[in-house]
Amino acid sequence: MYLARVVGTVVSTRKEPTTEGLRFMLIRQCGPNGEPDGATLVAADAVGSGVGEVVLYASGSAARQTTLTDGRPVDAVIMGIVDEVELGGDAKYCKGDAE
Amino acid sequence: MYLARVVGTVVSTRKEPTTEGLRFMLIRQCGPNGEPDGATLVAADAVGSGVGEVVLYASGSAARQTTLTDGRPVDAVIMGIVDEVELGGDAKYCKGDAE
Amino acid sequence: MYLARVVGTVVSTRKEPTTEGLRFMLIRQCGPNGEPDGATLVAADAVGSGVGEVVLYASGSAARQTTLTDGRPVDAVIMGIVDEVELGGDAKYCKGDAE
Amino acid sequence: MYLARVVGTVVSTRKEPTTEGLRFMLIRQCGPNGEPDGATLVAADAVGSGVGEVVLYASGSAARQTTLTDGRPVDAVIMGIVDEVELGGDAKYCKGDAE
């Protein structure tokens, strides 16, 4: 999994019928502090995330191992909202502080 | 999933028999504005996309989770045509404007 | 899928028994004109390709979705020989011309 | 698999229910000496690893081939704690020495 920050949303009306009802979030990979760092991609949301939150996302076939995404053509899913990242004994990111 | 713009097509007549009837689109990864940004690859089309459109594509085993691509040797599928990308509260891309 | 040109072959006699009979081609990713561009890798051949041809290959679990490669430890398969690549309304590559 | 050093932990309370009970470790890819080298990512822990240890992790669908992670949306798992790395006839890393 990678850390990422939710930075936006993507709307698609003409799409694979099985993706109906999924929310597609624009996310950007981030480092332990939540600072932008890496690729921008689109992930299905399985946990009710919102713009600005730091999340964990899983890629590949793992992205279909949720009730929402099972059997659907999605290759990335947000599967956790991050509360805290600890690195080298320090809390680098805390959800309450960072927003 | 990644955002990409459809930039062309690929024709192959000698190919795996199970890929018969699939349309192979040449796509280029793009950023939230639809501007070129990243790799150029080939994806099967599951939604009737056309050259110039910004689309969402899925990679890996996810690319076989559509009726068209099930059980076929394809590793990328266009599974949505993008209407709007919102980033930081602004609509960065709107289908009608951008073409 | 990616475009690639077949640039050579790889011979292995001590190998997984299930890969017996597969042809392993050395391929190099290429752009829409067939010009070298990207990684060199090894793919199983499912379509009778030859050195010099521009091909489409699929990676990951997709590489096992052919009769030849089903259930075998291969992660890349040549699944089409390219006749034409059209980009921006122009034929960038035509099989007859390019060889 | 890649070598990585465990550098921290990630806490998430709002997450996919099936990930309940998994420990998410922040890991950084490392070279044969255990020196930092490459991406920082998050892996589920299947072997009771601790911060500071050099580990082996597996990605993709392999990450679900443990009792702990089976059927869960995780794409990276720590599946071994490294005791020794030998390169070119020399022990480049030994667990006891390096900590």
Add this chain to the structure above:
Amino acid sequence: MYLARVVGTVVSTRKEPTTEGLRFMLIRQCGPNGEPDGATLVAADAVGSGVGEVVLYASGSAARQTTLTDGRPVDAVIMGIVDEVELGGDAKYCKGDAE
């Protein structure tokens, strides 16, 4: 698949029980001549390879398509020992010569 040279070994005693008995080889991607070129990673050995040999390895779910690795958390497997690489009509690597 990619070409790689076996450059070392990795020892792990505390590990996923299902990986018991597998040999973990440190491999470095190489070019058609066998020269180092690319990432260093760890692969399970399915063919009895040794340090110094040039091999073919498969990644992802393909790595579980051998009797040794079936159902185990490994994402890379050495599935062939390379005898010869031919590129542009020339033998760039021959097993006997190169060692």
